[in-house]
Amino acid sequence: MPFVTEKTSLPSALNNQLPAFISYFASGMIFAFYGEKLFPNLKIAFLPSLALLVLLNVFKIPFVSALLMPICLSFCVMFLGLNLKVFADIGRKTDYSYSLYLVHYPLAMCFVSLGVFEKMPGFAIFSVLGTSFLCAYLLENFQQKLFGIRCNAEAVK
Known part of the structure; x- marks a missing residue:
């Protein structure tokens, strides 16, 4: 591009x-x-x-x-x-990929606008990834408990 x-x-x-x-x-x-x-x-x-x-x-x-x-x-x-x-077990029990996608982008954009990636790239990467994984995990568990469904490839078939 x-x-x-x-x-x-x-x-x-x-x-x-x-x-x-x-x-x-x-x-x-x-x-x-x-x-x-x-x-x-x-x-x-x-x-x-x-x-x-x-x-x-x-x-x-x-x-x-x-x-x-x-x-x-x-x-x-x-x-x-x-x-x-x-x-x-990632993807076998639950598919976190979409939740990670939804959570990481706004967080990454906040860090970009604040200049964190330029000043402290290691901290920014680990913070975005760690927070995204944690939020995705919590969101998926909340969804599973609230709705009683599992979002994985087997459930779609």
């Missing part, structure tokens, strides 16, 4: 909006639709994806990075999410 906004008269604000990140959502959707075929290959694809991800961040070739970064990141996130015990 930065390439498109630079070469056209589109506003640079689009660099931080959905069109700029749709490839990341699409990569996740590929795992949602074709996961059964991709999951057996995660162990094989993880290390090359991680190495390529590092190289893409170091060399930053615009078109190649925009094409391969979402795919490599998806393989790494899926592998770690499915193979690290700390993440074992």
